[in-house]
Amino acid sequence: MTLATLFVLVIGIQLGRSAANLVAGAGWTWPDANAGAFPSPIGTAFWTSLPRILAGNAGAGLPSPAPDDLAGRGLVWGSIALTELTLLAATIWVGVWAYQRWGPGRMRGMATAAEAEKVLGVTRLRKVAGIVRPDLYGKHASATPAPAQRAAGDLTEQPGPQLGHGLSPWLLDGRRTKEDR
Structure with a gap:
């Protein structure tokens, strides 16, 4: 030195x-x-x-x-x-x-941003969507969801997020349902 x-x-x-x-x-x-x-x-x-x-x-x-x-x-x-x-x-x-x-204070075993995106990012989630959510994106997901059985006066008839459709499209901008694809 x-x-x-x-x-x-x-x-x-x-x-x-x-x-x-x-x-x-x-x-x-x-x-x-x-x-x-x-x-x-x-x-x-x-x-x-x-x-x-x-x-x-x-x-x-x-x-x-x-x-x-x-x-x-x-x-x-x-x-x-x-x-x-x-x-x-x-x-x-x-x-x-x-x-x-x-040096001794380095972060050991930390992935780079590109490596983290590859393993955990949106690209991989879209790639494995059929495994993560087989009800929505799997091979055997029905083209039209079966209507849910509801009792009279059930508040689920109000407009808003529907059962079985995941997060609202306004939360996941650009996400398309299986029917839209």
Whole structure:
């Protein structure tokens, strides 16, 4: 963890210097990868130029000849500070995201919204409607429901939800009965 933090800080210093030179008009600059006894993708100039960059030297470790119009000391420091703050914010954001995703307080065994819809949602309920409500949607549901036996003066004759028809259509907008299908 400490090595990763130090590496992010070092990268921020080099990125800040390169951004300062880009703003000043010298173009994107990066330390010379071929400098030193062991050429590598990063190069030894990457590491040896750090103290001079922190002192405000925008041309430290760059390939020869150095470009004209290098950034001034104030622009280098400001650019490094802005770059380090941006990297710090990004690192904190990634750390919080990773902690919430894999840390000890994570929700274990939780389904995503798409998985929950697939198993519990309206789409699946409509698919298995014949099993859930065989009286309404099953293979052998009668086309017309049998009239209910009622006594004289029974209040079920009033308009409203009918027996055997499930919830009212105004509650389940878009739901159709078997006859409507």
